[in-house]
Amino acid sequence: MAPPPKKGPLFAPYYWSGWVDTPSCDCLKEEKFAYKYEWMVVQMVSNTARALCTTVRVVSAIATAGITEAFVHKKDLTHECVVVWYKCNKCDHKFAIQYETDNADDGRFMYFGHFENHLKIREFGEINYHYDFVQKCFGKMWGNYKLFGHNCYHWAKDFSCKLRLADSDAYVYGYNG
Numbered sequence: 001m002a003p004p005p006k007k008g009p010l011f012a013p014y015y016w017s018g019w020v021d022t023p024s025c026d027c028l029k030e031e032k033f034a035y036k037y038e039w040m041v042v043q044m045v046s047n048t049a050r051a052l053c054t055t056v057r058v059v060s061a062i063a064t065a066g067i068t069e070a071f072v073h074k075k076d077l078t079h080e081c082v083v084v085w086y087k088c089n090k091c092d093h094k095f096a097i098q099y100e101t102d103n104a105d106d107g108r109f110m111y112f113g114h115f116e117n118h119l120k121i122r123e124f125g126e127i128n129y130h131y132d133f134v135q136k137c138f139g140k141m142w143g144n145y146k147l148f149g150h151n152c153y154h155w156a157k158d159f160s161c162k163l164r165l166a167d168s169d170a171y172v173y174g175y176n177g
């Protein structure tokens, strides 16, 4: 998976919220454990655009700029994702993986890193899972994004649910949400 772009168009969270790369060490994955997850909300447009978010101007900007609906969540023009923090028991290296969705075919993504800035944390928890358990949870996530009713908010909630309950089959919305 290629790293996310550092800069982008109007509705690009990586541009507006910054990005921090956190590569993993080269130790065996059996040495790596997840110790914390954070469900976060990030900005993906400028403050000016946020102020306009309920107006026709933003709607028409989406249309005229050909920007996909992918990153538009609700009406506040934010993006949501889940960041899981890992520690290697062999070398003590710490790193994060960010998990999220958008409207691509099978819209599930994971990146070694995390947004630099966020607006708020909706939920977080201390956990103690094997690296593979988190990837199993991710593997069972849905990828059929829809702007309304089945978007990055619902996805982050479902992924957080699996992590909170330590159950890769747990969910609130699921594929048909």
Ligand SMILES: [Zn+2]
Residues within 6 Å of the ligand: 025, 026, 027, 031, 088, 089, 090, 091, 092, 093
């Ligand atoms: Zn290591």
